[in-house]
Amino acid sequence: MENVIEVENLTHRYGKQIVYEDLSFTVKQGRIFGLLGKNGVGKTTLIKILMGFLRPTSGRCRVLGENSYNLSPAARAKIGLLFEGHLAYEFMTIARIEKFYSMQYPGWKRNMYYSLVDKLDLPHNHKIKNMSCGQRSQVVLGLIFAQQPELMILDDYSMGLDAGYRRLFLDYLIDYVKDGARTVFVTSHIIQDLEKLVNDVIFLDRGGDILQTSLNEFMSAFKQFRFKNNGSSDRVHKDHIIKNFDITESTVSLYSFEPEEAVLRHLNKNGIEVTAMEQVSMSLEDAFIALTGKY
Amino acid sequence: MLSSILYKEWLKIWRYLAIVFLFNVAVLVYLFIDLRHLFAIEHAEMIWYWAFQIGTLHYAHIKCLLPITGMIIGAAQFVPEMIGHRFRLSLHLPVRPDALVLWSGLIGLLAVGIIGVLDALSLYAIIGIFFPSEAAESALLTALPWLFAGLVTYLGTALVTLEPLLVRKLVYIAVSAGFLWLFYQSNDYESYNRVLWKLALLALLFIPSIILPAYRYRNASS
Numbered sequence: 001m002e003n004v005i006e007v008e009n010l011t012h013r014y015g016k017q018i019v020y021e022d023l024s025f026t027v028k029q030g031r032i033f034g035l036l037g038k039n040g041v042g043k044t045t046l047i048k049i050l051m052g053f054l055r056p057t058s059g060r061c062r063v064l065g066e067n068s069y070n071l072s073p074a075a076r077a078k079i080g081l082l083f084e085g086h087l088a089y090e091f092m093t094i095a096r097i098e099k100f101y102s103m104q105y106p107g108w109k110r111n112m113y114y115s116l117v118d119k120l121d122l123p124h125n126h127k128i129k130n131m132s133c134g135q136r137s138q139v140v141l142g143l144i145f146a147q148q149p150e151l152m153i154l155d156d157y158s159m160g161l162d163a164g165y166r167r168l169f170l171d172y173l174i175d176y177v178k179d180g181a182r183t184v185f186v187t188s189h190i191i192q193d194l195e196k197l198v199n200d201v202i203f204l205d206r207g208g209d210i211l212q213t214s215l216n217e218f219m220s221a222f223k224q225f226r227f228k229n230n231g232s233s234d235r236v237h238k239d240h241i242i243k244n245f246d247i248t249e250s251t252v253s254l255y256s257f258e259p260e261e262a263v264l265r266h267l268n269k270n271g272i273e274v275t276a277m278e279q280v281s282m283s284l285e286d287a288f289i290a291l292t293g294k295y
Numbered sequence: 296m297l298s299s300i301l302y303k304e305w306l307k308i309w310r311y312l313a314i315v316f317l318f319n320v321a322v323l324v325y326l327f328i329d330l331r332h333l334f335a336i337e338h339a340e341m342i343w344y345w346a347f348q349i350g351t352l353h354y355a356h357i358k359c360l361l362p363i364t365g366m367i368i369g370a371a372q373f374v375p376e377m378i379g380h381r382f383r384l385s386l387h388l389p390v391r392p393d394a395l396v397l398w399s400g401l402i403g404l405l406a407v408g409i410i411g412v413l414d415a416l417s418l419y420a421i422i423g424i425f426f427p428s429e430a431a432e433s434a435l436l437t438a439l440p441w442l443f444a445g446l447v448t449y450l451g452t453a454l455v456t457l458e459p460l461l462v463r464k465l466v467y468i469a470v471s472a473g474f475l476w477l478f479y480q481s482n483d484y485e486s487y488n489r490v491l492w493k494l495a496l497l498a499l500l501f502i503p504s505i506i507l508p509a510y511r512y513r514n515a516s517s
Contacts, residue, residue, distance in 0.1 A: 053383060053513055077389035087384055091307055091375050100306075103299030104388055 010059035037204035080149030090129035133160035361445025369452025
């Protein structure tokens with residue numbers, strides 16, 4: 001199967017409020033996809049649609065070749081879901097939750113679960129409800145790994161995790177998917193973590209506008225240029241060349257997918273005086289904020 | 296699949312099951328002591344007169360016993376699933392959602408039913424100690440509606456707990472309470488003998504009805 005997730009002309013509304021209109025994208029097998037977007041653009045809604053917890057207003061959403069809203073038990077067995085907040089059965093203990101899930105999945109790898117969970121150095125009769133968010137995240141990740149899913153959908157895995165637990169989570173995840181057979185669809189508020197993890201990114205904007213690209217392509221194509229603010233910066237505005245800009249008293253920063261020469265020509269054409277323009281490197285987080293804006 | 300559902304439901308209810316079992320035992324022991332006390336302080340012919348001429352029920356203690364049991368077991372099973380939307384975890388399991396909910400319901404129903412059967416047998420035995428066997432049989436038939444009320448309370452609790460929408464919850468509460476009310480319309484001996492099987496058949500409709508709020512929950516989890 002080439003495409004693990006196929007979204008075609010997806011439209012979703014809450015009452016009169018349109019969340020997406022004609023949203024389309026695909027997720028290929030063996031890739032790690034990061035879904036990025038500011039709060040309120042509908043990331044969680046999209047995850048819910050993919051998980052089958054929400055029926056879209058119109059359009060097609062297929063996961064592992066099946067309609068996401070009517071996934072068969074066999075398809076669900078191949079999907080590992082991490083719910084926002086590391087949701088788990090809190091009335092269970094470390095051992096009991098493993099026993100329960102092992103009964104559900106035929107390819108269950110008990111060792112994978114305990115290799116992660118034993119790092120917590122907690123007795124196996126320790127209840128999930130008495131764990132910190134970070135400890136619970138290890139249990140949930142261990143359960144997903146032991147399930148051996150073909151597709152992982154991780155909804156904001158970083159929520160509530162400190163830097164150490166986030167790093168541990170990522171280290172295990174990167175190791176788990178390194179054979180290239182498994183697909184990961186992930187959202188996170190910690191953009192810099194995704195820079196080390198994802199192959200492809202989907203930037204989701206209000207109304208369902210998206211930019212789907214590989215991370216490398218995006219990071220090489222999207223550039224930041226900086227020059228001295230000499231008074232003509234009030235003529236800078238967003239357009240097809242300048243995707244965003246930041247103006248301080250001393251400098252002007254422009255963000256664009258165009259090469260330096262094209263940006264310079266465009267600025268000169270608009271009567272903006274440019275001296276000592278330089279390209280400045282950006283992290284994924286810088287680029288994300290530059291593309292989607294701070295507010 | 297069934298064994299895993301049974302395992303999960305057991306983990307949720309076993310403590311509560313133990314508590315309600317002890318509660319049921321305590322009430323039945325109290326019934327026994329109460330009857331023994333009655334026979335110790337009153338003449339037998341007086342008790343006979345109260346019981347069989349006036350129609351006083353000497354075992355009304357157990358009227359609400361199984362409904363309380365049903366409510367506690369229903370809440371123990373489904374409230375933990377609803378807290379923090381954990382029911383989504385269950386709905387993602389590789390099991391058909393309707394089968395999942397039905398099996399969970401049947402497991403709870405079985406737990407309440409077993410306690411109901413123990414109550415019925417205990418009632419038969421206790422009444423049989425103090426009264427003739429005909430009176431024990433009559434007590435069983437008189438108490439059957441209350442035991443069915445326990446099963447209906449369990450299913451009503453499941454229905455109300457699983458339903459995501461407040462307005463519908465209130466409707467289900469009203470429907471369940473109305474149905475329960477039917478089981479408590481008479482204090483006479485064996486007054487439900489001719490209608491009980493019809494009420495029981497009607498109560499069976501509650502079983503598949505708990506699938507609907509589960510599907511609605513999936514839609515409403517947004």
